[in-house]
Amino acid sequence: MLKNFKKVNLKNKQYSLKFYIKMLNLADYENEYNIISLKTKIKKIPFIVYLFILFFVLLWNVLIILAPYLASIGGIWSDASILLYKFFTPYCHQEDGRSFHLFGHKFGVCSRCTLIYSGFLAGSIIFPFIRGFNKKELPSIWLLLIPVFLLFTDFLFDVLDILKNSFTTRSVTGFLVGAVLPFYIIPGTIIFVEEVNAFLKNYRNAGKSK
Numbered sequence: 001m002l003k004n005f006k007k008v009n010l011k012n013k014q015y016s017l018k019f020y021i022k023m024l025n026l027a028d029y030e031n032e033y034n035i036i037s038l039k040t041k042i043k044k045i046p047f048i049v050y051l052f053i054l055f056f057v058l059l060w061n062v063l064i065i066l067a068p069y070l071a072s073i074g075g076i077w078s079d080a081s082i083l084l085y086k087f088f089t090p091y092c093h094q095e096d097g098r099s100f101h102l103f104g105h106k107f108g109v110c111s112r113c114t115l116i117y118s119g120f121l122a123g124s125i126i127f128p129f130i131r132g133f134n135k136k137e138l139p140s141i142w143l144l145l146i147p148v149f150l151l152f153t154d155f156l157f158d159v160l161d162i163l164k165n166s167f168t169t170r171s172v173t174g175f176l177v178g179a180v181l182p183f184y185i186i187p188g189t190i191i192f193v194e195e196v197n198a199f200l201k202n203y204r205n206a207g208k209s210k
Helices: 003-074 074-089 111-132 143-158 167-179 182-209
Strands: none
Touching: 003 074, 003 111, 074 143, 111 167, 111 182, 143 167, 167 182
């Protein structure tokens, strides 16, 4: 009887040990799953920020071209076009002689601004292929200063009547500045959003621990 009890007890212990090992393995799996899930969530932040910026810039460029298109249709669409022109007024002088035209009407902004925004869109599109989302370091400041210097020189020479700029110079300098801006703005925005997200998580965890 005692021997049978010891055998049963031993079997129970063996079963308990196996069950405990399985529980440990399950806990390790859950920890690993949580780590992978956390990494996945962290990777989602840069991608979501990138998509938001890309969508905003694409919409901005569409509105610039939409203004002259709606003006060409006439009727109630002409009123919508006027609203678009007013919307872009704070951001550009909108001089007719310095703007591209479509359907006989000027774009929502001047030629230089148009190329800055279209350059920003082009830079945003190629950003993931050149930098990816893992690199958080900003490029050398010279990558931005050189195009800005060229744009400022083109503007200054025209104002001082030293050398009149043209559609070509305004377009080229504007596009260069716009194309390099995403390589500073996108990583900077990603870093900012990640820091805000980490702060909010720590704040929530601190509140739960009280």
